Amino acid sequence: MNKQDLQNMISSVHEEEKKVAVSFCSHVPQEILTAAGLVSLRIPYIRDVKDSSSKILIRNLCPVVKNCCDICEDDALKDADLLIAETSCDGKKKMYELLSNQERIHFYQVAQGADRDYVKPLIYSESKYLAKQLAKRFDVKIEDENIRKAGELYNAERDSILSLMEIQTRTPPAAWGKEIFQALQEHRIIPDPVKRADANRKTREEFLAHKSPVPKRAKRILITGCPMSGIYEKVLDAVENNGGVVVCFENCEVMKSAVRHFDSETEDVYRALADCYQNTACAIMSPNDLRFELIAGLANTYQIDGVLDVTLQTCHPYTVERDKMSRFCEDSLEIPYMSIETDAGDSDNGQLATRIAAFIEIL
Amino acid sequence: MQTSLPEHFEDFAEARREGFLRVKELKDQGKNICGMFCQYTPAEIIRAAGLYQVALCGRSHEPIKTAETRLPANLCPLIKASFGHVMEESCPYAFFSDIVVGETTCDGKKKMYELLSELKPMQVIHLPNVPDYERSLEMWVSEIRTFKEGLEEKFHIKITDDMLNESIVWCNKERAQKAHLYELGKSNPPAITGVAMNDVQDGLQFMFDEQQKYDKIAEIIEESERNWAEGKYPVEADRPRLIVSGGGYAGTNLKTINVIEELGGSIVCYEGCCGISSLRRAVDEDTSRDPIVRIAEKYLDVPCAVVSPNTSRMHQVADTIDEWNADGYVSITLHSCNPFAVETENIRRVCEAKGIPLLHIETDFTPGDEGQIRTRIEAFLEMIRMNKEAVKHE
Numbered sequence: 001m002n003k004q005d006l007q008n009m010i011s012s013v014h015e016e017e018k019k020v021a022v023s024f025c026s027h028v029p030q031e032i033l034t035a036a037g038l039v040s041l042r043i044p045y046i047r048d049v050k051d052s053s054s055k056i057l058i059r060n061l062c063p064v065v066k067n068c069c070d071i072c073e074d075d076a077l078k079d080a081d082l083l084i085a086e087t088s089c090d091g092k093k094k095m096y097e098l099l100s101n102q103e104r105i106h107f108y109q110v111a112q113g114a115d116r117d118y119v120k121p122l123i124y125s126e127s128k129y130l131a132k133q134l135a136k137r138f139d140v141k142i143e144d145e146n147i148r149k150a151g152e153l154y155n156a157e158r159d160s161i162l163s164l165m166e167i168q169t170r171t172p173p174a175a176w177g178k179e180i181f182q183a184l185q186e187h188r189i190i191p192d193p194v195k196r197a198d199a200n201r202k203t204r205e206e207f208l209a210h211k212s213p214v215p216k217r218a219k220r221i222l223i224t225g226c227p228m229s230g231i232y233e234k235v236l237d238a239v240e241n242n243g244g245v246v247v248c249f250e251n252c253e254v255m256k257s258a259v260r261h262f263d264s265e266t267e268d269v270y271r272a273l274a275d276c277y278q279n280t281a282c283a284i285m286s287p288n289d290l291r292f293e294l295i296a297g298l299a300n301t302y303q304i305d306g307v308l309d310v311t312l313q314t315c316h317p318y319t320v321e322r323d324k325m326s327r328f329c330e331d332s333l334e335i336p337y338m339s340i341e342t343d344a345g346d347s348d349n350g351q352l353a354t355r356i357a358a359f360i361e362i363l
Numbered sequence: 364m365q366t367s368l369p370e371h372f373e374d375f376a377e378a379r380r381e382g383f384l385r386v387k388e389l390k391d392q393g394k395n396i397c398g399m400f401c402q403y404t405p406a407e408i409i410r411a412a413g414l415y416q417v418a419l420c421g422r423s424h425e426p427i428k429t430a431e432t433r434l435p436a437n438l439c440p441l442i443k444a445s446f447g448h449v450m451e452e453s454c455p456y457a458f459f460s461d462i463v464v465g466e467t468t469c470d471g472k473k474k475m476y477e478l479l480s481e482l483k484p485m486q487v488i489h490l491p492n493v494p495d496y497e498r499s500l501e502m503w504v505s506e507i508r509t510f511k512e513g514l515e516e517k518f519h520i521k522i523t524d525d526m527l528n529e530s531i532v533w534c535n536k537e538r539a540q541k542a543h544l545y546e547l548g549k550s551n552p553p554a555i556t557g558v559a560m561n562d563v564q565d566g567l568q569f570m571f572d573e574q575q576k577y578d579k580i581a582e583i584i585e586e587s588e589r590n591w592a593e594g595k596y597p598v599e600a601d602r603p604r605l606i607v608s609g610g611g612y613a614g615t616n617l618k619t620i621n622v623i624e625e626l627g628g629s630i631v632c633y634e635g636c637c638g639i640s641s642l643r644r645a646v647d648e649d650t651s652r653d654p655i656v657r658i659a660e661k662y663l664d665v666p667c668a669v670v671s672p673n674t675s676r677m678h679q680v681a682d683t684i685d686e687w688n689a690d691g692y693v694s695i696t697l698h699s700c701n702p703f704a705v706e707t708e709n710i711r712r713v714c715e716a717k718g719i720p721l722l723h724i725e726t727d728f729t730p731g732d733e734g735q736i737r738t739r740i741e742a743f744l745e746m747i748r749m750n751k752e753a754v755k756h757e
Contacts, residue, residue: 056708057705057708058701058704058705058707058725060437060698060699060704061701061705085671087492087493087671089470089701090469090470090669090701090702090705091701091705093492093671094668094671094701094702094705094706095705096671096672097671097672097673097705097706097709098705098708098709102672107493107671107672109491109492109493109498109499110492111489111502112467112473112489112490112492113467113489116489116505116506116509117505117509118489118501118502118505118506121501121502121505122501122502125498125501126498129497129498283474284470286467286473286474286476286477286487286489287477313437314437314699314701316435316438316469316470316471316474316699316701317470317474319435319437319438320434320435320438320470320471320474320475320477320478321474321477322435323433323434323478324477324478341435341437
């Protein structure tokens with residue numbers, strides 16, 4: 001996505017006389033935004049926005065947080081009606097407090113674990129609070145039935161991502177990982193979740209209609225770690241030009257959010273939301289057992305040869321979790337593990353390629 | 364004009380040096396020790412459980428190398444030092460701790476605790492992120508209750524409401540006294556130096572007889588006030604008056620706060636982590652209400668940089684500047700400490716509105732940047748003196 005795409009999206013939504021809510025994290029329950037009649041945009045890394053972060057933020061900070069700040073302060077977002085500031089990691093939550101237009105921000109509180117008694121009630125009450133605030137802010141009524149419908153809509157989108165990823169379980173996998181990630185990335189600029197799901201399904205069919213371009217001997221890599229949208233090209237090139245193929249992305253743009261399910265049979269829709277969003281294998285959770293379970297499952301389904309943990313510089317949740325993750329992969333799963341730490345620049349491309357090539361070689 | 368420090372100050376420095384002997388004595392007497400890291404840890408509950416609370420080491424760069432074998436290098440030195448000490452068994456307090464209490468304040472710490480809990484018995488309390496009674500009190504009460512029940516189970520004790528009520532009253536009394544110590548800085552010249560204030564607060568953590576501790580501080584306060592009334596001041600008047608703020612920087616004291624005063628600044632108050640923030644907020648003493656809820660309310664009001672939006676801290680910064688009549692603000696943050704470092708920008712805005720300058724020192728526990736910090740402090744004090752001169756001439 002570039003700045004122009006974002007601007008076009010927002011103005012096309014406004015032409016239909018609808019409001020735009022933007023968010024940057026998969027902890028945010030989009031169902032409520034949709035049920036409130038808003039168009040919910042989840043924004044990935046955008047390269048060509050104006051730099052504001054270097055003036056207001058410290059330098060040693062995760063590139064996603066900096067980019068998020070740049071996007072929010074850029075003209076491209078000036079017409080967005082609402083910004084959901086989720087209190088996920090320290091960098092992001094503190095950054096949101098420094099943005100110039102505080103009026104349009106809603107702070108959404110994220111739980112810090114998945115296994116405590118307070119977690120589901122907190123997601124429940126924060127969802128309700130969000131709904132209440134939206135109703136007040138935009139003078140709308142948020143019916144439970146609309147949340148239920150939105151839940152089904154997002155389920156369909158999640159399913160479409162799972163089934164697109166599923167084509168990689170074959171031998172050889174049906175596509176290069178980069179092609180799949182790229183397709184998902186492009187589909188993000190479609191504001192309507194129904195059309196996004198359609199686009200994902202269409203891509204799956206297209207890949208399956210052709211013979212796989214991936215050689216059988218390519219080593220099957222699972223990527224896990226930080227959000228990838230700002231760095232996927234260089235990382236995936238380094239893997240796929242050096243004898244590997246990415247068969248699965250555990251990251252929050254792909255499996256982490258897609259494995260969640262909203263149970264539309266649950267009578268209380270907010271309870272259904274709490275059940276759905278509690279199941280987020282994010283490193284801000286402490287302990288983050290869900291991520292380990294998810295990776296164990298994926299390693300099996302996708303017949304993984306190696307795990308590549310991709311972390312962004314100064315992302316404390318994921319970089320500290322590496323110690324446990326490496327032990328888990330090597331000792332429990334007995335799968336080779338490597339971690340890299342990178343940022344949105346390209347100065348480490350050569351180094352990444354060398355390290356990743358060496359890793360693939362030993363597999 | 365310069366007088367020597369009140370004699371009791373030495374007791375606090377000694378307490379820090381000999382703290383580990385005291386802890387060993389307590390252990391030998393069969394007492395239980397609770398190691399902790401953070402002001403969020405509800406002291407009332409630990410005290411009511413009959414545990415002795417001690418702050419774990421985290422101010423040396425020596426164990427950092429060890430820690431970096433398991434933690435990323437780009438992480439706050441406090442987190443690395445704390446973990447490295449436990450790995451190396453070089454922190455006597457951690458060594459003697461029967462339980463270590465952690466709280467999910469910042470990302471780095473909360474994730475480090477997952478590794479620490481493989482080495483020490485731990486209880487981790489989850490904190491709310493949004494400081495709002497309506498949204499967060501319920502979860503916070505549930506976490507504090509879980510903590511209390513965890514201690515009861517581990518130590519086979521029962522913590523009754525009466526015990527909590529008694530603890531609440533005592534801890535409130537201690538807090539009010541510590542706030543009083545900072546209030547000595549309000550006069551011009553201040554009745555106590557910033558370095559002395561800090562030494563006392565710091566030494567306190569290593570004294571375990573609470574009544575003795577209380578009496579000693581009372582003597583210091585009394586003596587400082589008496590000296591001041593008699594015109595015996597610890598420093599001359601009209602030094603640049605500074606407020607020092609930030610989190611976890613005790614390991615940098617020698618190159619930061621000591622240098623500030625050595626170069627002619629006066630630290631009149633501390634705001635932030637170990638500062639006035641949590642001291643002026645007491646736990647409600649109305650015994651007709653559930654003590655756990657009252658404790659939760661107090662700690663939810665702590666304006667730590669880990670909560671968002673932290674509007675109450677910004678009000679507090681503004682109020683502290685006014686009340687202590689500050690000429691400048693110094694924010695000391697540790698490398699990779701996202702909450703305090705990012706929030707410093709918001710504090711800068713408050714200072715700007717108040718018309719005073721802010722100096723942001725980002726550092727760690729190594730000596731490499733001593734010279735650079737000294738130069739920056741020098742320039743900062745010089746600028747304040749010039750501003751004050753200019754105002755005088757107008």
